[in-house]
Amino acid sequence: MLSKFRQWLGNKNQREVKNILAHILPKIDKYYKSIQDTKALDQVSVELRTSLQEDSKRKEALYLAFAVVKEAVKRALGITMHDVQLIAGWILCQGDVAEMKTGEGKTIVSLLPAYWFGLQNKGLHMVNVNEYLAKRDYEEMSKVFKLLGLSVGLNLASMSEYEKRTAYLQDITYGTCTEFGFDYLRDHMVSEAEHRVQRALSFAIIDEIDSILIDEARTPLIIAGTSKAAPDLYYVCARFVRGFLEGRDYETDRESNQVMFTESAIRKIEAAFMIDNLYEVEYTVIYHYLLQSLRAKVLMHRDVDYMVADHKVHIVDAFTGRILEGRQFSEGLQQAIEAKENVPLSEENRTHATITIQKVFSLYNQIAGMSGTIQTDEEEMRRIYGLEVVSVPTHKPIIRQDYEDIIFLTKEIKYDRVIEEIRKRHAQSQPVLVGTTSVQQSEDIANRLSSLKVPYQILNAKTEQEEAKIIAGAGLKGAITIATNMAGRGTDIRLGEGVAQLGGLHVIGTERHESRRIDNQLRGRSGRQGDPGSSQFFLSLEDELIERFAKDEAEEFRESWQWGQEGFLGGKLQGFMGTVQRHVEQQLLSVRSMVFRFDTIIHDQRQAFYQQRNEVLQSEEWPARLSHSVVSYMTAFIHKYCPDHKVPEEWDIWQLKREFGAEGPFLHNIQDWQNSQKIIDQVVVEWTNRWDAYIAQREPSYWKQIWRPSYLQIIDRSWLDHLESLQQLKHGIHYQAYAQQDPVQAFQKEAWRLFNQMGDRIQKIVARKVMQELRDSTNEPIQRMNQVV
Numbered sequence: 001m002l003s004k005f006r007q008w009l010g011n012k013n014q015r016e017v018k019n020i021l022a023h024i025l026p027k028i029d030k031y032y033k034s035i036q037d038t039k040a041l042d043q044v045s046v047e048l049r050t051s052l053q054e055d056s057k058r059k060e061a062l063y064l065a066f067a068v069v070k071e072a073v074k075r076a077l078g079i080t081m082h083d084v085q086l087i088a089g090w091i092l093c094q095g096d097v098a099e100m101k102t103g104e105g106k107t108i109v110s111l112l113p114a115y116w117f118g119l120q121n122k123g124l125h126m127v128n129v130n131e132y133l134a135k136r137d138y139e140e141m142s143k144v145f146k147l148l149g150l151s152v153g154l155n156l157a158s159m160s161e162y163e164k165r166t167a168y169l170q171d172i173t174y175g176t177c178t179e180f181g182f183d184y185l186r187d188h189m190v191s192e193a194e195h196r197v198q199r200a201l202s203f204a205i206i207d208e209i210d211s212i213l214i215d216e217a218r219t220p221l222i223i224a225g226t227s228k229a230a231p232d233l234y235y236v237c238a239r240f241v242r243g244f245l246e247g248r249d250y251e252t253d254r255e256s257n258q259v260m261f262t263e264s265a266i267r268k269i270e271a272a273f274m275i276d277n278l279y280e281v282e283y284t285v286i287y288h289y290l291l292q293s294l295r296a297k298v299l300m301h302r303d304v305d306y307m308v309a310d311h312k313v314h315i316v317d318a319f320t321g322r323i324l325e326g327r328q329f330s331e332g333l334q335q336a337i338e339a340k341e342n343v344p345l346s347e348e349n350r351t352h353a354t355i356t357i358q359k360v361f362s363l364y365n366q367i368a369g370m371s372g373t374i375q376t377d378e379e380e381m382r383r384i385y386g387l388e389v390v391s392v393p394t395h396k397p398i399i400r401q402d403y404e405d406i407i408f409l410t411k412e413i414k415y416d417r418v419i420e421e422i423r424k425r426h427a428q429s430q431p432v433l434v435g436t437t438s439v440q441q442s443e444d445i446a447n448r449l450s451s452l453k454v455p456y457q458i459l460n461a462k463t464e465q466e467e468a469k470i471i472a473g474a475g476l477k478g479a480i481t482i483a484t485n486m487a488g489r490g491t492d493i494r495l496g497e498g499v500a501q502l503g504g505l506h507v508i509g510t511e512r513h514e515s516r517r518i519d520n521q522l523r524g525r526s527g528r529q530g531d532p533g534s535s536q537f538f539l540s541l542e543d544e545l546i547e548r549f550a551k552d553e554a555e556e557f558r559e560s561w562q563w564g565q566e567g568f569l570g571g572k573l574q575g576f577m578g579t580v581q582r583h584v585e586q587q588l589l590s591v592r593s594m595v596f597r598f599d600t601i602i603h604d605q606r607q608a609f610y611q612q613r614n615e616v617l618q619s620e621e622w623p624a625r626l627s628h629s630v631v632s633y634m635t636a637f638i639h640k641y642c643p644d645h646k647v648p649e650e651w652d653i654w655q656l657k658r659e660f661g662a663e664g665p666f667l668h669n670i671q672d673w674q675n676s677q678k679i680i681d682q683v684v685v686e687w688t689n690r691w692d693a694y695i696a697q698r699e700p701s702y703w704k705q706i707w708r709p710s711y712l713q714i715i716d717r718s719w720l721d722h723l724e725s726l727q728q729l730k731h732g733i734h735y736q737a738y739a740q741q742d743p744v745q746a747f748q749k750e751a752w753r754l755f756n757q758m759g760d761r762i763q764k765i766v767a768r769k770v771m772q773e774l775r776d777s778t779n780e781p782i783q784r785m786n787q788v789v
């Protein structure tokens with residue numbers, strides 16, 4: 001059944017491509033021929049902007065737009081776009097995902113939808129995975145947009161508010177997914193609407209969409225505020241766990257990446273910190289600090305998970321090999337690592353705003369994306385994001401030779417063989433790219449080569465500054481480039497003179513990644529645009545993936561096979577490696593689905609909150625808004641203590657007066673305690689009279705100057721508290737699974753209850769503040785509760 005379905009999908013995919021080829025491309029071509037003599041392509045853009053306004057002309061306008069871009073690319077870059085590139089561009093304009101094999105020229109393809117959406121005066125965001133690529137594409141592609149008369153901007157993390165706003169005002173804005181997301185969050189934290197930098201989010205073209213929507217999905221963007229960590233305690237805890245031993249003091253669950261103290265360690269801690277029971281609530285903080293220190297010691301590895309530079313700890317992203325700029329490990333883990341590394345502690349972050357990358361892109365009216373490696377996750381794209389994936393055939397057949405994996409018994413033997421292979425290829429002057437999974441691993445290989453006096457260049461998070469130079473040299477004769485995943489996606493290694501004759505670039509993978517897509521990205525640095533090239537993975541039974549997820553199974557292979565210094569090629573072992581990798585992919589998928597489901601609930605709340613906040617920011621109706629808060633506050637109390645479903649004799653009037661406290665005067669004149677609506681009416685009249693008198697004394701500017709900032713402060717603080725409650729709720733909710741409850745449903749119910757509570761709390765604080773102000777201004781003697789009763 002399933003295979004039939006796949007077949008149908010396959011056919012549908014082919015049908016779509018054939019349809020574009022047969023019916024769309026000829027029309028584009030007609031326009032293409034007709035504009036050959038047109039000098040000013042920017043003039044065509046002006047006309048297109050107008051035709052776009054009329055629905056009846058849009059289709060033809062789109063054909064013309066493609067033709068114009070094709071011509072501009074030829075004039076500006078000297079490149080003639082292939083038909084398959086036009087097909088991919090067409091797919092993107094429909095809001096789908098185009099899968100084009102690595103090296104097929106997606107950067108140029110993206111110009112087609114960028115131009116089309118850019119003409120629509122709403123702003124298009126070209127989303128890259130990192131700033132290096134954003135900057136590279138911006139610089140290179142600006143030449144084309146200039147000819148076309150479209151404005152282009154670049155949005156970088158280091159830019160000022162003014163520079164960013166200018167970048168966002170252009171027809172097309174290049175930038176990274178994280179920065180677009182951070183700007184969105186920051187725009188919802190401003191105290192003046194003029195400080196916002198983005199326009200309404202309209203269109204986004206996402207390059208490497210699998211990296212952005214799938215790999216990035218695990219770490220949300222967090223804007224953190226500053227609250228000083230307790231430095232001493234972190235240092236004490238770091239020192240304390242330093243001597244802890246696995247088995248004796250702690251246990252590790254490698255698969256889920258968790259650590260826990262043993263009972264004997266707990267007793268040690270209790271004795272050292274002189275406490276009776278570490279599990280008591282009052283010791284939660286110590287327990288948390290200790291656990292984070294233990295995680296820092298056991299699970300977080302220098303030059304793998306993080307790097308230390310300039311006395312700071314930087315996160316290294318496993319998927320891209322790059323430093324995650326501006327991000328920190330959360331919940332005190334950052335400080336625990338800093339204490340372990342003995343560098344100054346950064347300020348502990350209190351989440352001020354957070355969003356996941358997936359949700360950032362759900363805010364756009366239309367998105368489209370492309371990748372060389374998305375087919376394996378087609379189902380996820382459709383189910384979670386509602387995006388269809390269409391595979392585009394290659395321009396020329398891929399002739400890269402992907403050799404079978406070689407699997408060795410130990411890492412040591414594997415690395416020996418990797419070095420041998422590098423030297424063998426190097427002796428023939430063939431350029432080699434060695435892919436590693438961490439900075440540490442890249443340095444290990446580099447050291448081995450150094451000791452053999454073999455020249456190489458190294459690309460990892462430490463040499464990021466020289467990235468462009470290293471890449472430019474990586475395809476030259478005799479080049480050896482050792483790289484982390486930084487030389488994965490997007491990196492365009494061009495072959496030097498005579499390299500094609502030597503077999504092109506040879507890629508060596510030294511470990512399988514957590515997903516096949518990342519492996520394929522690495523292979524895809526070679527064999528681009530029909531070039532020759534080859535790739536091979538060298539693996540061992542001691543590799544990280546095996547150690548973490550398949551230790552027992554690997555043991556069987558270790559014992560029952562005849563291992564020597566030579567490895568085994570492909571076969572059953574390669575199958576085993578593949579199975580482990582798919583198992584990991586599945587596990588990651590279920591984590592993502594869970595994160596996504598939780599996040600959808602938080603996202604709905606964030607949207608509701610941001611909408612309210614925007615209203616506050618732009619409000620001109622301050623007196624009415626404030627008065628409304630007071631009236632709602634009072635009404636809620638009256639309903640609470642004088643509910644309609646009870647007879648007046650049962651009403652708790654005493655408690656009502658008590659709750660009103662200082663506001664007693666509003667209830668003072670009420671004689672008839674029989675009808676709650678009448679009570680409300682009377683209170684409202686009383687309030688309105690006094691409020692009107694108060695308003696009359698104030699200048700119109702008073703409200704915006706005094707009330708807006710206080711109001712914003714109140715709602716922002718409440719939101720912050722709410723975010724923290726949600727965080728705690730999420731931690732706690734997993735236990736619900738034991739009680740046979742769906743944790744997400746339980747979370748949803750409770751999260752909305754908390755959200756409503758936040759609304760009530762805001763109203764209460766505002767109402768009280770308003771009433772207080774009114775009292776202060778009239779200098780009325782405060783009526784004490786007992787005077788009222």
Ligand SMILES: Nc1ncnc2c1ncn2[C@@H]1O[C@H](COP(=O)(O)OP(=O)(O)OP(=O)(O)O)[C@@H](O)[C@H]1O
Binds near residue numbers: 079081
């Ligand atoms: N139509 C074309 N004719 C000739 N060269 C082209 C054409 N289109 C793109 N190129 C070149 O092909 C190379 C690869 O392009 P690009 O880096 O955009 O590929 P990609 O599909 O984005 O690869 P990856 O999947 O690795 O990111 C570049 O050097 C580019 O200039």
